[in-house]
Amino acid sequence: MPNFATHADRGASGSLRFPAHTIDGLAGTSFKHQHLPSILADEGRDSGFFEVHAENYMGAGGPPHAALTRIREDYPVSLHGVCMSIGGPQPLDKTHLGRFAGLVERYEPALVSEHLAWSTHNTTYYNDLLPLPYTEATLRRVAEHIDEVQEAIGRPLLLENPSSYLLFEESTMSETAFIREIVRSTDCGLLLDVNNVFVSATNHGFSALDYLSDYPLEHVGEIHLAGHAQQQDDEGDLLLIDSHDAPVADAVWKLFDIVIGRRGPIPTLIEWDSAIPDWPVLKAEAKAAQAILDRHAALRLERIHARA
Known part of the structure; x- marks a missing residue:
């Protein structure tokens, strides 16, 4: 079974610049600078990991890098890109890709990921991750872009479902057939966002369980969980928005439990990017995810002992 949590970049001496913290089977949270004092003071915090958006650290230095460096010394980090526009029709921005690769080298993240989406047009960057048609032409373009990113960073990229x-x-x-073909042609890994599956299934009226049954779980190296918002479309029907501004919904927790039962305990990230709560609230969400990971790890160990 693929393991995407074993890669780290080494300096010219061949040695790691940061401690090689394990990330396998851990639950983590989005890192927000306002939480840094609470994180550092929280001596009872269980070991986990933090994920950061790459675009927030593309400057040369300053307080953002000082905070992330402090976190990276004690915890594994997952680097998550949001503006690469891997699904876009135009070539990747070489400057942006170079900065992204520079962050991978600088912080030696345990995991590196991006979205199956497009977010740019010419020189304009949109504040949305926009969908793309699943065609042979799109497949070739996305595969070429992933190959280019993986060549630049020197390691597998995890691709997130929209x-x-x-x-x-x-x-x-x-979508699942498209993702399977992308993995086959590029050898990339996958980031399975379970909330995205639930949001899309609700909005389009398909079964989230059927989607997951057709999804190549064996290639998943990280999972995202997040909250969503409920609205109504122009016809008054329920519309879910992937808002990242609330606790994980009960239905998403149930899907996550099913996924971990099938795939096994893998790094799981609680995303919370707006209406950000105090640190204890975010910590509690990660603790709930860790409990599910630990329960399935114990069940797997019991089955191994039973067969011995």
């Missing part, structure tokens, strides 16, 4: 609010009539394959 949350979606519309479907393209020109699509010729399902």
Whole structure:
């Protein structure tokens, strides 16, 4: 079974610049600078990891880098890109890619990920992760972009499934089939966002369980969990928004439990990016995820002992 949590970049001497903290089977949270004093003072905090958005650290230095360096000394870090526009029709921005690769080298993250989406047009960067049609032409373009990123960073990239609010009539394959083909052609890994699955399934009226049954779980190296918001579309029907501003919903916890039962305990991240709560609230969400990971790890160990 692939393990995407064993990669780290080494300096010219061949040695790691930061401690090589393990991330396997751990639950983590988004790192927010306002939580740093609480994190450092929280001596009773269980060991976990933190994920950061790459675009917040593309400057040369300053307080953001000082805070992240302090966190990286004591915890594993997952680097998550949001503006690479891997699904976009135009070539990747070489400057942006170079900065992204520089962060991978600088912080030696345990995991590196990006979205199956597009977010740029010419020189404009949008504040949205926009969907793309699932066609052979799109497949070739996305695969070329992933190959380019993986060549630049020197390691596998984890590709995240999108949350979606519309479907393209020109699509010729399902999202899960598209993702399987991407993995086959690029050897990338996957970041499974369980909340995105639930949001898309609700918005488009398909079964989240059927989606997960068709999803290549064996290639998943990280899981995202997040809260979502409920709205109504123009016709008054329920519309879910991947808002990252609330606790994880009960239905998403249930899907996560099913996924971990099938895939095994892998790094799991609680995303909370707006209406950010105090540190104890975010910590409690991560603790709930860790309890599910630990329970399935114990069950797997029991089955191994039973067969021995």
